[in-house]
Amino acid sequence: YYYYSGNDPKFKNLITLVDNNLGYSVFQSIERTKIELSSQDKSNFYYKNLGIYIDESISTEYYDSIIDKDLNRINDYLDEFLSKNNINPNEINSLFLTGGTSLVPAVQNLFKTRFPHINLNSGDNFKSVAKGLAYSGYLFN
Structure with missing residues (x-):
């Protein structure tokens, strides 16, 4: 070949x-x-x-251009979630982001733009997703 x-x-x-x-x-x-x-x-x-x-x-500018499609998908999912659950974004008073991707500045900026009235919180970024999957494993049976 x-x-x-x-x-x-x-x-x-x-x-x-x-x-x-x-x-x-x-x-x-x-x-x-x-x-x-x-x-x-x-x-x-x-x-x-x-x-x-x-x-x-x-x-980071080049990296952001690579993940732009993913950022749009996150934004669209957020719109859909808020709409389906009749949640007014202004009524949200706390956000907790986790997972390694939540440390990406473009992801943080997306949430800061969508929720300018909230300080973003995060923690245990590299283990929490795996822990969450382990805790919710029974959902996949």
Whole structure:
């Protein structure tokens, strides 16, 4: 297949990733970059393994453009939730965000914009989602 791709190194890298089951190690590098972008304006996405070498500077602005579709989905879901439950946003007096994604500045800005009258609260960001799933496991039976 590499030959048919015109010897495209990106295609060779993809084959290497798949053939050597490197998806999780790439995910770890992506996750590290996302965590850094939660508290910094820039991060370097760095990955080096089995001839694959990626070293890219990623800005929060660029990252925000990548997740824009997801932010819109969160916003749409929030609209739907409030509407279905007849909740007036001005009557909400407390918000608690959790999970690693809640640390992303664009996610925080979405909630700050939607609920400017509320101070956002968060905690146990990297364990609480797993705990919640464990506690609610009986719902999936």
